[in-house]
Amino acid sequence: MSTLILVLVVVVGVAYIYRHIVVKGKRCTSKAKLHGKTVIVTGSNTGIGKTAAIDLARRGARVILACRSRQRGEAALEEVKRESGSNQVLFMPLDLGSLASIRSFADTFLKSEKRLDLLINNAGVFMQGQTQDGFGMMFGVNHLGHFLLTNLLLDRLKECGPSRIVTVSSMAHNFGKIDFECLNTKRALGTGTSFMEVLQVYSDSKLCNVLFTHELAKRLQGSKVSCFSLHPGAINSELNRSTSSLIVICLKPITTFFFKNTVQGCQTTLHCALQEGIEPLSGRYFSNCTVRDVYAKAKDDAAAKKLWEISERFSGLA
Ligand SMILES: NC(=O)c1ccc[n+]([C@@H]2O[C@H](COP(=O)([O-])OP(=O)(O)OC[C@H]3O[C@@H](n4cnc5c(N)ncnc54)[C@H](OP(=O)(O)O)[C@@H]3O)[C@@H](O)[C@H]2O)c1
Ligand SMILES: *[C@@H]1O[C@H](CO)[C@@H](O)[C@H](O)[C@H]1NC(C)=O
Ligand SMILES: *[C@@H]1O[C@H](CO)[C@@H](O)[C@H](O)[C@H]1NC(C)=O
Numbered sequence: 001m002s003t004l005i006l007v008l009v010v011v012v013g014v015a016y017i018y019r020h021i022v023v024k025g026k027r028c029t030s031k032a033k034l035h036g037k038t039v040i041v042t043g044s045n046t047g048i049g050k051t052a053a054i055d056l057a058r059r060g061a062r063v064i065l066a067c068r069s070r071q072r073g074e075a076a077l078e079e080v081k082r083e084s085g086s087n088q089v090l091f092m093p094l095d096l097g098s099l100a101s102i103r104s105f106a107d108t109f110l111k112s113e114k115r116l117d118l119l120i121n122n123a124g125v126f127m128q129g130q131t132q133d134g135f136g137m138m139f140g141v142n143h144l145g146h147f148l149l150t151n152l153l154l155d156r157l158k159e160c161g162p163s164r165i166v167t168v169s170s171m172a173h174n175f176g177k178i179d180f181e182c183l184n185t186k187r188a189l190g191t192g193t194s195f196m197e198v199l200q201v202y203s204d205s206k207l208c209n210v211l212f213t214h215e216l217a218k219r220l221q222g223s224k225v226s227c228f229s230l231h232p233g234a235i236n237s238e239l240n241r242s243t244s245s246l247i248v249i250c251l252k253p254i255t256t257f258f259f260k261n262t263v264q265g266c267q268t269t270l271h272c273a274l275q276e277g278i279e280p281l282s283g284r285y286f287s288n289c290t291v292r293d294v295y296a297k298a299k300d301d302a303a304a305k306k307l308w309e310i311s312e313r314f315s316g317l318a
Pocket of ligand 1: 042043044045046047048049066067068069072094095096097098122123124125141168169170171231232233234235236237238239240
């Protein structure tokens with residue numbers, strides 16, 4: 001009996017320590033204050049975008065919540081103001097699944113705001129479908145929308161340097177590939193709809209995020225703008241909203257124990273946004289608040305350039 005209790009205590013103890021060290025991960029330790037700085041966070045009405053926005057607002061930044069739903073955006077606005085104790089928080093509508101909406105957001109922003117010090121490309125979807133312009137949903141929202149947004153805001157970021165562009169990717173990019181043939185013919189990275197097929201296309205879109213950052217850093221050489229991509233960790237968020245409830249329930253024991261909460265989940269984003277002295281690492285990929293090496297395919301110069309050019313064409317920039 002007492003042995004059983006001992007075993008139980010040890011198991012619970014190990015589980016507790018595991019959750020509080022490994023799952024929780026590193027925290028962003030930067031004490032940077034952001035008074036007088038302006039920040040945009042896309043997809044900040046929920047998940048790690050919202051917790052990052054709260055942290056940045058607490059540090060004194062003027063924070064623009066760039067979200068697609070007015071209702072969800074305005075509800076988050078109240079929460080971010082309340083939680084941060086700041087009134088320097090604004091909602092501006094941005095649907096990354098519509099090139100027109102992105103252009104209109106950029107117009108409004110550039111006309112009404114003087115500065116841009118930090119752009120956080122955080123929004124993401126895990127679902128198939130099509131954007132308003134007929135692109136695959138995950139290619140369109142996760143990559144192409146942020147590609148256009150970043151390019152439209154680039155001059156302002158350059159004027160305000162030192163400034164940063166942080167793009168939230170995923171370790172799923174390790175499983176990604178870019179089928180340029182499919183992109184050219186179907187304007188999507190893949191069209192399957194089973195869970196595994198959606199996961200594949202999601203991973204592909206996250207590889208686009210890493211390659212985009214790789215190419216962007218080259219184009220930003222000599223400017224005072226640096227850029228980073230990152231894996232935030234596995235997080236309990238609303239990213240599962242389009243996943244079948246059977247799969248969500250089956251994964252529940254794993255996600256409950258092994259996944260981070262959204263405060264833990266925004267730490268690497270904050271690290272890339274705030275940590276002093278990481279500018280020489282521009283273009284690199286971070287995880288657990290640490291720079292990481294990536295596979296050759298995620299720093300492939302030719303693929304990154306090709307993706308950039310096709311994205312320019314698709315988004316109407318070229
Ligand atoms: N959760 C994880 O385990 C995990 C792991 C690795 C990487 N990531 C990445 O982390 C980022 C944040 O994800 P999360 O976990 O916080 O997910 P989340 O809770 O689902 O939040 C995603 C945010 O993106 C917004 N969004 C979706 N489509 C949009 C569009 N067309 N235009 C503008 N905003 C849009 C959502 O807005 P609505 O509320 O209106 O839908 C929501 O605010 C994503 O890029 C995701 O790929 C997450
Ligand atoms: C994150 O880094 C901390 C500190 O180095 C370490 O203890 C933890 O296990 C790491 N977590 C992950 C998921 O890599
Ligand atoms: C998604 O995950 C969250 C957190 O684990 C959970 O509360 C929610 O019910 C899940 N959503 C769906 C649609 O199953």
